[in-house]
Amino acid sequence: MTASLCSIGCAAVCLVVALVAVRTSLYDQCYLVLCCVLTCFMLPLLFLFCGGITSGMPLYCITATALLAYAKRGYPKLIAFLVSVAVQVTTLVVTWRQPELVFMELNRDDSYLDILVTVILTSITLFAVGAVAMRSYAVERESKEELLAKLDYLSMRDPLTEVYNRRYLMTFLENEVWRRRDSYFLFMLDLDGLEHLNYGYGHAFGDRALCAVAQLLMQKKSSSGKECVARCGSGSFVFVMEDSSEGEALARGEQIRRDVENMRFEENSMVHLTISAGFVTCGNRSLLNAKLALDKVMELLQVAKSLGKNQIRSMMDG
Numbered sequence: 001m002t003a004s005l006c007s008i009g010c011a012a013v014c015l016v017v018a019l020v021a022v023r024t025s026l027y028d029q030c031y032l033v034l035c036c037v038l039t040c041f042m043l044p045l046l047f048l049f050c051g052g053i054t055s056g057m058p059l060y061c062i063t064a065t066a067l068l069a070y071a072k073r074g075y076p077k078l079i080a081f082l083v084s085v086a087v088q089v090t091t092l093v094v095t096w097r098q099p100e101l102v103f104m105e106l107n108r109d110d111s112y113l114d115i116l117v118t119v120i121l122t123s124i125t126l127f128a129v130g131a132v133a134m135r136s137y138a139v140e141r142e143s144k145e146e147l148l149a150k151l152d153y154l155s156m157r158d159p160l161t162e163v164y165n166r167r168y169l170m171t172f173l174e175n176e177v178w179r180r181r182d183s184y185f186l187f188m189l190d191l192d193g194l195e196h197l198n199y200g201y202g203h204a205f206g207d208r209a210l211c212a213v214a215q216l217l218m219q220k221k222s223s224s225g226k227e228c229v230a231r232c233g234s235g236s237f238v239f240v241m242e243d244s245s246e247g248e249a250l251a252r253g254e255q256i257r258r259d260v261e262n263m264r265f266e267e268n269s270m271v272h273l274t275i276s277a278g279f280v281t282c283g284n285r286s287l288l289n290a291k292l293a294l295d296k297v298m299e300l301l302q303v304a305k306s307l308g309k310n311q312i313r314s315m316m317d318g
Contacts, residue, residue, distance in 0.1 A: 013037055013042065014034060014038075028071065032071045035080065039084035040087045043064055043088075047061065050104070053092070053096075055106055055115070056116075056117060056118025056119070059119065059122045063125055064084075065081065065088065066126065067125075068084060070133050156168040160207055160210060161210055163214045163231050163237070164228060164231070165232070168230060169228065169232060169238055170291075170294075172240065174289075176228075181283050183283075184283070185282060186239075186280045187238070187239040187297075188238045188277060188278045188300075189237055189276065189301070190233070190305070191235035191273065191274075192273070192274045192310060194206060194235035197209055197271070205271075208265070210235060214229070216260065217237055217256065220239070220252065220255075222242065226242045227240055227241055241253075246316075249281075250314060253277060254312060256277075257274075257311075260273050260274065276309045276310065277300075278302075279297065279300065279312055280297045280300065280315055300315070303317075
């Protein structure tokens, strides 16, 4: 009778703590409190009333203590674990020294049956809790990996056009291009009159024009993964081309200029976009590094702007 009342009390305590957790959303704290109540109070009492060492209660005590490991608190979890172990060790030592404290000892058959049931229940409990914990860990890890991948993606991309940014461009030039630079060319272009577009037609339309140019450049990029398109200024883009000759690469740049010139927008059909561009051969020995190459192509871009815009200037133009 006493054991039954103790078991009912244990179930009632678990239910109350569960209700508090649901109402307050303090799941971590309530889980820790529940484990402490079980290991430090309820299970030691059940140990005394349900047969002591001859029953399956020691396994229940070990299981409850092990469940403390899944609590998400720091020092409180460690303290709860140490106190729980101390209480359970004390219970075992005291009942060993004073066996009369155990209200009922089980006979051989009842003891085996009780331990068998306990093994089954504790095994299921530990497996279920461990599986849930590992699943939660896997989900959390996947979430963090996705977040890191997204942050890595955003760190390399221009947020408006989604092409690469200047930071990635420099990395690409230094790590990929400069080791075999003889087959690479830099085509830097700037959208003419972007400020006029923004003030005359609104920043939203100016952004759309930039995205249209970026999309065109991405369409012109080869699928080999050896070329790069990056935004490196308000209206400026760099197209890192790989080609067999300077003439062919320059022809690709000229085709891009014409394609931009032929762009039309339904909401502003009178708008005609143009670009000015600079073009350099990475294999030119006067360009000692990637930074000098970018400086040179930017200089040629400014020359194209000063000469009337809507044109490409290269090192061959003098």
